[in-house]
Amino acid sequence: MLNRRNGLNKVARVASRRSVAPSSLAAIRCYSSQPDPNDVAILGGGITGLATAHYLSQSNPNRKVTIYESSPRLGGWLHTEKVEIDDGHILFEKGPRTLRPAGNGSLTARLVNQLGLEDETIFTMKTAPAATNRYLYYPDHLVRVPQPDKKLGFMANATALANTFTYEPAFQGILGRLALEPFRPARDSSVTDESVGDFFARRIGRRLVDQVMSAVVHGIYAGDIYQLSMKSLFPSLWRLEEESGSLVTGLLQNMVEGAKVPAKELEFMMAMKQPYPFGKEFRKNFRRSNVFTFRHGIQQLVDTLEASLKKSPNVIFQLNQEVTDIKNTEQNVQLEAKSSTEGSTSKHNHTHVISTLSPDKTSQAASSMNRGFLKLPVCPTPTVMTVNLYYRTPNLHPSGFGYLIPLGIPIDQNPERALGVTFDTAYAAGTPGDEDFVGPMQDTVSKRGTKVTVMLGGHYWDGWSSHPSNDEGLQMAQSIMERHLGVTEKPAAHSVNLNYNCIPQYTVGFEDRVSKFHDELSLRYSGRLRVAGNWVRGVGVNDCIRSAWDVARDLDTSGLTGLEYIVKPKQWLTVKVKKS
Numbered sequence: 001m002l003n004r005r006n007g008l009n010k011v012a013r014v015a016s017r018r019s020v021a022p023s024s025l026a027a028i029r030c031y032s033s034q035p036d037p038n039d040v041a042i043l044g045g046g047i048t049g050l051a052t053a054h055y056l057s058q059s060n061p062n063r064k065v066t067i068y069e070s071s072p073r074l075g076g077w078l079h080t081e082k083v084e085i086d087d088g089h090i091l092f093e094k095g096p097r098t099l100r101p102a103g104n105g106s107l108t109a110r111l112v113n114q115l116g117l118e119d120e121t122i123f124t125m126k127t128a129p130a131a132t133n134r135y136l137y138y139p140d141h142l143v144r145v146p147q148p149d150k151k152l153g154f155m156a157n158a159t160a161l162a163n164t165f166t167y168e169p170a171f172q173g174i175l176g177r178l179a180l181e182p183f184r185p186a187r188d189s190s191v192t193d194e195s196v197g198d199f200f201a202r203r204i205g206r207r208l209v210d211q212v213m214s215a216v217v218h219g220i221y222a223g224d225i226y227q228l229s230m231k232s233l234f235p236s237l238w239r240l241e242e243e244s245g246s247l248v249t250g251l252l253q254n255m256v257e258g259a260k261v262p263a264k265e266l267e268f269m270m271a272m273k274q275p276y277p278f279g280k281e282f283r284k285n286f287r288r289s290n291v292f293t294f295r296h297g298i299q300q301l302v303d304t305l306e307a308s309l310k311k312s313p314n315v316i317f318q319l320n321q322e323v324t325d326i327k328n329t330e331q332n333v334q335l336e337a338k339s340s341t342e343g344s345t346s347k348h349n350h351t352h353v354i355s356t357l358s359p360d361k362t363s364q365a366a367s368s369m370n371r372g373f374l375k376l377p378v379c380p381t382p383t384v385m386t387v388n389l390y391y392r393t394p395n396l397h398p399s400g401f402g403y404l405i406p407l408g409i410p411i412d413q414n415p416e417r418a419l420g421v422t423f424d425t426a427y428a429a430g431t432p433g434d435e436d437f438v439g440p441m442q443d444t445v446s447k448r449g450t451k452v453t454v455m456l457g458g459h460y461w462d463g464w465s466s467h468p469s470n471d472e473g474l475q476m477a478q479s480i481m482e483r484h485l486g487v488t489e490k491p492a493a494h495s496v497n498l499n500y501n502c503i504p505q506y507t508v509g510f511e512d513r514v515s516k517f518h519d520e521l522s523l524r525y526s527g528r529l530r531v532a533g534n535w536v537r538g539v540g541v542n543d544c545i546r547s548a549w550d551v552a553r554d555l556d557t558s559g560l561t562g563l564e565y566i567v568k569p570k571q572w573l574t575v576k577v578k579k580s
C-alpha cells in the first residue's frame with residue numbers, strides 16, 4: 001500500500017524523469033491513500049463498461065457500481081436491428097457480427113455461460129464455407145485466399161494453392177520473395193517502431209503488402225497498413241526479426257523449440273484451461289466452431305448483461321450523462337456529469353473510476369479543469385459506415401465469409417472508399433439440418449435470400465469534415481454490389497449506419513504514447529482512475545471483455561492504471577503448443 005509520503009516521493013521520481021518544472025509539481029495534488037474500491041464509477045456503457053460492471057459485481061456483490069453513459073442506449077458499436085418485411089424479419093448487425101472462439105474467446109464463452117446464453121448461441125463450424133473461403137478483390141474478380149479446406153483432400157488443396165500462386169496476379173511472385181526472406185538484412189537496432197506495411201515491404205516485398213496484407217488490415221482495423229504499428233500489432237514477429245534476423249528462420253525455430261509468449265498471457269491461458277462447468281453440447285460446438293453469435297444477434301449479449309446487472313440493487317445506470325470532469329480529491333474522485341437531455345450538471349463522488357472511453361475523451365475529462373493533466377493524443381479512431389442489404393434472391397455471392405479490398409486498388413476503381421463486404425447469409429443462420437451450423441435461426445422470413453454488409457470509410461475518411469448521408473451510403477453500397485458481384489436487384493430491406501470513431505488505430509509509436517498517458521494517469525490519480533477498452537487489449541469484442549476482466553481483477557491492487565500490460569517490460573516465456 002502506498003502511503004502519502006512514499007506516494008509523493010514516487011510523484012517526484014516520475015516528475016524528474018519527465019522534466020516537470022518544480023512550480024507545476026507543487027501544483028500537483030496527489031492523494032495516494034487508497035480507499036477500498038467499494039464505490040466504483042464506470043465511464044461508458046459499451047461492452048467493456050458492462051462487462052467491467054459484471055466482473056466487479058461478481059467479485060463483490062456489495063460493491064456499488066455506477067455506469068455513466070452519454071447516450072440513451074447501452075452497447076456502443078454492438079447494435080443489432082431487426083427489419084420487418086412482408087413475411088418476417090431480417091436481422092442486421094450495425095457493428096460486429098460474430099465472435100471468435102480463439103484467444104480471448106474462452107473468456108467470452110465463460111461470460112456466455114454465466115449469462116445463461118449457451119442455448120441461444122449459433123455456431124458456424126470450422127468446416128463451413130464461411131470459415132474456409134475468404135476473398136480478395138483484385139480488379140475485376142474475387143480471388144479466394146489460399147487456406148486449407150478440410151472437406152477437400154490433400155491433392156485438391158495443393159492444386160488450388162499452386163493455381164492461386166501461379167495464375168492470380170495478386171499472389172504472383174510471393175513464394176519467391178518468401179524464399180529470399182531469410183537473406184534480407186535485419187532492421188537496424190536503433191529502429192524503435194515501424195509501420196506494418198513498411199516492415200513487410202522490407203522483408204517480403206511491397207506487392208504482398210499492397211495487394212494482400214493491406215486488405216487484411218482493412219478487415220480488422222479499417223486502417224491504413226502504412227500507419228499501423230508493427231510493434232503493437234505483431235509483437236512476436238517484431239521480436240522474431242530482432243532475435244533471429246528473419247521471420248522464416250525464426251518461425252521454423254519456433255516450430256522446433258516452441259514459441260515465445262508474454263508471461264501474463266501464459267497466466268491467462270493457464271487460467272482458461274481450468275475446468276469450467278460448460279454444458280456438454282456447448283463445449284463440443286465451441287471447440288468445433290470458427291465463429292459464433294446469438295439468436296437475437298450480438299445485441300443479445302448486451303441486453304442480457306444489462307438485465308443481469310439490473311437484478312443487483314448495487315448497480316446503477318446513469319444514461320444520458322456525459323462525464324465532463326474527473327477530479328481527484330483527498331477522500332475520493334469527484335465526477336461532474338452533464339445531462340444530455342436537460343443540460344444540467346451534477347457532481348458525484350466515488351472511490352475509483354474506470355474509464356472505458358477513448359483515450360481522447362478520458363484525457364479531455366481529466367484535463368477539463370486545467371489542473372495540468374497533459375492532453376496527450378494516443379490514437380486516432382476512424383469512422384466506418386456499414387450498409388446492410390437483404391435481397392430476396394439467394395446465392396448472389398460465392399459461398400464464403402466475404403471479401404476485402406486492398407489498398408493497392410487505385411481510388412478511381414474504388415471511388416466509394418469501400419473496405420470490404422461480409423456475406424452475412426453465410427453464417428447468420430443455418431438452414432435446419434445443415435451440419436455446418438448449430439443453433440437457432442436469426443431471420444424469420446419464409447425463404448433464405450442473400451444478406452450482405454458493405455463497409456465503407458475507415459482510414460480513407462481521415463480528415464474528412466463530413467461523411468456521406470444515409471442515402472448516399474445506400475447508393476454507394478448498391479453500386480459496389482453491381483460492379484463487383486453483378487447484383488442489380490433492388491434490396492428488399494436495408495439499414496445504413498455511421499459508426500463514429502469506432503476502431504482505435506494502434507499507429508506507429510503507440511506504445512510510447514501510451515506510456516506517457518500511463519505516467520500522467522499514475523501521477524495525477526494514483527490508481528483511482530483506470531482505463532479499459534478496445535485500445536488496451538485489442539479491437540475485438542473478445543478483447544474488450546478481456547480488458548474488462550483485467551481491470552476488474554486488478555482493482556484491489558493499488559496504484560495501477562490498467563495500462564501496465566502495454567507499458568511494463570514484458571517477460572517472454574517459451575511454450576510448446578499442443579493440439580487439444
Ligand SMILES: C=Cc1c2[nH]c(c1C)Cc1[nH]c(c(CCC(=O)O)c1C)Cc1[nH]c(c(C)c1CCC(=O)O)Cc1[nH]c(c(C)c1C=C)C2
Binds near residue numbers: 420423
Ligand atoms: C471490411 C471491414 C471489416 C470487417 N470486419 C471488421 C472490419 C473493419 C472488424 C473486425 N474483424 C475482425 C476483428 C477482430 C476481432 C475479432 O472478431 O476477432 C474486427 C474488429 C476479425 C477478422 N476479420 C477478418 C480477419 C482476417 C480477422 C482476424 C481474425 C481471423 O483471422 O479470423 C477478415 C474480414 N473482415 C471483414 C471481411 C469482409 C473479411 C474477410 C473476407 C469485414
